[in-house]
Amino acid sequence: NRVEVITNGIDACDRAMRIERKKIIYVGRSTNDKRIPLIFDVARKIGDDYDFTLVTDSNKFSNVPENVTIKVKLSDEELRKEYMSSSIFLTASYREGFSIASLEAMGFSLPVLYIRSPFNQAMEEVVRDGYNGFACSGIDEVISRIHDLENLKLYSDMSTNAYNFATERTWDNIARKYETYLVEKIEGKQ
Numbered sequence: 001n002r003v004e005v006i007t008n009g010i011d012a013c014d015r016a017m018r019i020e021r022k023k024i025i026y027v028g029r030s031t032n033d034k035r036i037p038l039i040f041d042v043a044r045k046i047g048d049d050y051d052f053t054l055v056t057d058s059n060k061f062s063n064v065p066e067n068v069t070i071k072v073k074l075s076d077e078e079l080r081k082e083y084m085s086s087s088i089f090l091t092a093s094y095r096e097g098f099s100i101a102s103l104e105a106m107g108f109s110l111p112v113l114y115i116r117s118p119f120n121q122a123m124e125e126v127v128r129d130g131y132n133g134f135a136c137s138g139i140d141e142v143i144s145r146i147h148d149l150e151n152l153k154l155y156s157d158m159s160t161n162a163y164n165f166a167t168e169r170t171w172d173n174i175a176r177k178y179e180t181y182l183v184e185k186i187e188g189k190q
Contacts, residue, residue: 023051024146025086025110027079027101028093030058038092038115042139043068046146052090055082083108088149089133090142095119102126102133106162111149113142132162 024043028034036054043052043065052068059070074082089105092115102112103126112133114123127133134145149155 022049023053023086024088024090025053025055025082025105026090026092027055027082027105028091030056030061033094035092035094035115036061038139039090040065040068042090042092042142042146045139046143050146053082053086055079080108083110086110087155088113088146090114091123093117093120093123096122099123099126103166106132107166109159109163111155111158111162113145115139115142128161128165132158132165 026036026039030036036056039052039054040061040063043050048067050067052065054068054070055072055074056070057072059072061070064070071078071082083105086105086108087110089102089110089112091099091102091112093099094117096114096119099114099120099122102114102123105112106126112127113136114120114127114133116123116135116137123135127135129135134141134148136142136145149158
């Protein structure tokens with residue numbers, strides 16, 4: 001009971017409810033551990049009903065499905081617009097430290113879907129399965145959960161939960177937690 005966990009944070013949140021929820025976004029590096037080909041598999045299998053945008057550090061991919069757009073070197077404002085025009089955040093990382101991008105996506109009211117892996121257990125700190133997103137066992141479950149989110153009530157609840165979860169983790173709130181913790185330690189309160 002002497003351990004205090006204070007998470008990473010995000011800069012700001014920008015609430016937006018989507019009427020049209022047919023755009024899925026991934027934001028992150030293009031390294032092998034991010035398993036971007038799995039996102040391509042989801043895009044191929046789900047078909048033209050959904051568009052995918054990958055915001056990453058490279059556009060050197062082969063066999064990119066037609067419903068996938070890859071964007072590189074976006075400004076903060078351009079990235080904000082991509083989040084605002086999206087409806088779901090998807091990541092397939094094999095290993096993940098904390099996934100700031102997932103938390104940022106939640107700050108824009110996006111439910112987060114991820115594919116479980118033995119080395120991305122930190123995602124459980126960000127995504128509360130069934131609350132602000134879904135932890136999926138593979139691409140078939142990802143597709144099933146995307147279709148589940150076509151239910152307006154479920155989407156609205158998850159979107160609200162994602163936003164509320166993220167607003168608790170803005171840097172202003174995280175800084176207050178650090179300040180409270182440090183003051184207590186300095187004053188000798190355990």
